[in-house]
Amino acid sequence: MLSIDGLVTGIDTEAIIEGLLQIQQNQIDILESRKADVVTQQTAFRGVEAQLTSLRTQAGRLSNLQNNVFEQRSVSVSHEDAIIATATRDAAIGTYQVSINQLAAAHQVASQGFTDDNAAVTEGTFTLRVGDRPEVTITVDSSNNTLQGFVDAINSADAGVSATIVRDGSGSATPYRILLSSQHSGAENEISVTNNLAASSGNATQPTFDFATPVQAAANASVSLGEGAGAITVESATNEVDGLLSGITLNLLSADPSQPIVIDVKRDTEAAVTAVEDFVEAYNALMEFVDEQVKYDPESDVGGVLLGDRSILDIQNTIRNTVLDVVPGLPSSLNRLTALGISVTDAGRLTLNASKLQDALSGRVDGVAADDVTKLFALTADSSNSNIDFLLASTRTQPSDTPYQIDITQAAERASITGSNPLAASTVIDSSNNTLQLTIDNAEITITLSDGTYTAQELADELESVINSHPDLVGREVLASVDGSNNLTLTSASYGSSSQVTIRGGNAIADLGLTGSENEVGQDVAGFFIVDGVTEPATGSGQLLSGNLDNENTADIQLRVTLTASQVQAGVDGELSVTEGVAARLGSLINDLLDPVDGRIKAIDESFEEQQESIQESIDRQQTAFEQQQERLIQEFLSLETAVSQLQTTSSFLAAQLATLPTIQTGGN
16 A cells, blocks of 8 residues: 655644544454354354264164164173184074084195105196085196195195195104195095106105095084983084074184083173163253353353354254154154153253163063164064065155055066986996086086985085085075986075076086076066055065165165065065154254255355355455545545645745845835
8 A cells, every 4th residue: 555654744644544444444344253253153053063963873873773783682601712602683582501512623634754845756747626626736847846846836726725844753764744734624625636646756756645544634513502312413614603593603612522601692782772872972962062052141141153043943953852752653662762761851961771771671671672672763664474574774764654565576586497307316426427517696617526426315415515615606505406206406595687507518417317408597576565555666686675766655675575476466465564763763854954965954054155255245345445445545645745745845936036036125315
């Protein structure tokens, strides 16, 4: 800014200009203050958004059906050094007694002794096989014809066998031996070899292995449930036992048949109480934050940042009502949070009686079943048909005022092929008839049957075992059986259009009663929902039937339909009653509030942005006017100073001129 010092006129022109502009500056300052207030309010509202996000997270823990906190199990064992037990939500609560008879063991065999780890071995081929898994052949030549080279070739072959050189400490001249270890434990995973290495000659020795006297015999784990005459014993190829108790996995550490081990499965009430406590804390934090923003202190005459803001009060009331309202569709004994010991204080905060919640979760409250607690919080559904199971839903799924009807039009089916000709009573399998090429669930494999003589059932069992152990069939499974006419049947274990069994070739086709042209694909379940007489479509995948995303009521409902074709009837096959619990209802509400496109929080935040932009535009206009007026005043005072200066110059000039004029004498002679 041009400075005018007023030296000519003696006037403090800068002070005068500043005074003349003060009103304009005051208007700008007021606008800046208003903008700062809006920024502060927006920041406070974003704090509300953070609190809502936290509450939604805690509500999600209570409404999540995949890993529902109210249905988790805790497991304790009497001998932790012998067994580790874990349980899923499907594990039945109770106390069980087991005994570990034997641990699973992997087959190990050793070779004869060698002088050192660089001893020469003969060349040729060496074929390894573990159980019914595919054979792997390694070639020994000049690049690996030492003891160490042979071991390295085995380890690189991915044959399911580990090889290492051990020193037996016998003190003999040949203490170095090769130890082969199966990478798969279990009695059916013995190592077998086809040794086509050349016979020992000169300095080169043919490695041979003592299968008659293994270092460790292949063995299955054995566990018994109970100790009476009706005790149930199961075996497992590994030390992880899944099949003995439903939903419970046993990891075996040591075996002692005489030592009973007690396994106690309970509902994990501690995890559930903690989750509810966290939910209560998040709810109270939101309420306290909002109250702080809208409070008014009459003594100090100071109000909160959002005092008088109806939007934040509406959101607070909506959240409060959602949490405290009755859940429709539940019995009066369990349709509000008070049934679980959650009450409301005079200040509007939640408080939890953990003991009462523990009692409810443990089934010690009359009229409240432990499994029903989930319904108070989560989005759940009950099906009237035991072959139509509810799995999941989402925030798009609407609770049902009246049950949704389910009409199944097609049962899910598995791919299955049956041989055209019966199996022989006895079949000899050798290299002339031991291969089969087939496709299982889109995976193309070639299998090799073990040589031997088989009955029809034994041949089916061998075929099933070899197919299912193929490394390219991970996650897929085939069931092989013999029907009443002795015909071989191969059935995919999966359902739906991805289920496939195709015979493509192999020299075993004829002896298996097949033609080589067999091909079958399964079918997906099909059906739809009926809501108040209106059809809502569904999509089938295997046995899973899902409500379409744009359905008004049944969007995202997932059902497992295990009906067979003969069980599917014309018309309605079942009804589904959907209940939206407190946490699910709250999660849906908060999702709507925080929706990044249409959410109310976004709209409020945008209104703050618009206010700031509008105020800034006013500030910019005022600032422009201020600068223009300032420039105008400066120019005017500059002109004044210039004019005064010019007058002073003229005055000085005239004075000088007058001073040079002769003096006029008056009177005298």
